[in-house]
Amino acid sequence: MDYLTIALLVVVIVLTAAIAFFAFRYRKRTYGKDGREGVTTDKGLKRRLFAFSRKQLCIPYGVFLALFVVFPLFLILYNAFTDRSGHISFDNFILFFSTPSTITNLFMSLLIAFVTTAVCILIAYPLAYILSRMKASRGYILVMLFVMPMWINFVLRAMALRELLDLFGWLGEYNFLNTIIGMVYDFLPFMILPLYSTLIKMDRSLEEAAADLGAGRTRTFVKVTLPLSVPGIISGAMMVFLPTMSCYVISETFGGGKIPLIGKLIEEQFLAADNWHYGSAIAIIMLIIMFITMLVTGGFKSENVRGGASL
Amino acid sequence: MTRKIISYAFLVFVLIFVYAPILLLVIYSFTPSTIIGKWDGFSLSLYGELFTNARVRTMIINTVVLALLAAGLSTILGTIGAIGIFYSRGKLGKVVKGASNINVINAEIVIGVSLALLFSFLTFNRTYFSLLLGHLALITPFVVLSVTPKLKQMDPSLYEAALDLGATPTKALFKVIIPEIMSGIVSGFMLAITLSLDDYIITSFTKPIGFDTISTYAYNAVKNQAKSDLPALRALSAIIFLIAVIVVIIMNIRASRKEKTK
Known part of the structure; x- marks a missing residue:
């Protein structure tokens, strides 16, 4: 047995002990909203040990x-602001912002992410719109076809597309374009799903009302449909923009190794260059870029993010 | 009428974009040629290689076992967590929910790096357990996300009724709450499997040396242009595609049956 196995066993034992302890300690707690006493209060030690209120169930997951998740993030923070000897230093950040190639790298990542998101919206929006206007059952089957x-x-999917582009003779010729095509190919389903679910849930009577009041097709779309589908666009954009930046x-x-993304830069520091402090700083x-993106788009709806894959 | 033609043409265009690469692989999975575009006669030898080539066979089994194990464990952990979060109205639930959402939005590279730092901080070697933990950290939050809506839809008086009728909280949990949210648990499990199967970055940061999943094996083959490794992957892609088609068809049939019974 190695250390990790032992540590895991320890964690499991500690967790079990903690649950048992809390269950015992809070056995007299009420369970109902109306302040009723729990029913297990007077039923023997075994019962009492394993009795728990439902909210205590989040303790194992919380631990x-x-x-x-949380502790490793603090390790990133610690490593980013220290040097190899463990002293506090800002050198990693200074190095990042004073190296022209990493700045180019950062902007290239943002550009790729931005273009990919834009192209995905341009393809997925009309697609989701057409599908949402079909008979529900047929539309649903077609959506499945597009996200399958x-x-x-x-x-493997990227490999398939690469072979196709190779057949066209594009590989190695148009690195930027090929990268965009690859990204769009990979992330398009993540844009289709939230857009489709927003458009299908939309109250169609609003569009009818607009038409009744004399608005033309274009005007109805611009003034009613489009504004109502903004939440879908935002959650789709979040699901494409953020992962694209790091999807090296x-x-x-x-890209034939010629389109460096910021994710690749981090990976290199950890695997090849062996400079974990610099990698942590990047x-x-x-993380800061992600945070800013989320502030700009007004947070995220946890129901929509990638969980949409379960449609 | 022209609107309709244009919209159908658009659908067909996107469908071709989505399926052309996959069909290309499927077609060329029936020929032993090392490069696509050169047809070496019909043969099933690439499919045979999936079973005879020990390296390929091992990495396929590795991937499937890891996905099932990680999805199973994350479904248990995530379901319990989701129930706990849902019923704790206080600070604890909010904190756990917030922590749970971190990895949903976090970039995989950051998760991978943070786990690499954790294992080095604890001076653990990278083993199967570190890999499993990495996958759990990635996929469990998604199980929570698929279970939570079902808890919200559940009628809260059912649990109270079970208690009034003399069930212990444990019994009420297993007999009332779990069956009510079962569909969310199942879709969480499916989502967990697909996320685990698809993962490359976290796997590459937490896997033991010499251990390969489909993702890491294929990525290395593509990156190094390993002409001997690539052809078998065409057959593998074709099989995975076939499985996906079957699963989607079954899901559709089940969904339409459910609608009919309603």
């Missing part, structure tokens, strides 16, 4: 998140 490739491993698998597959910069 898991604290250990494997999502079920195929994305590296696609840019490496299609990760922090990426």
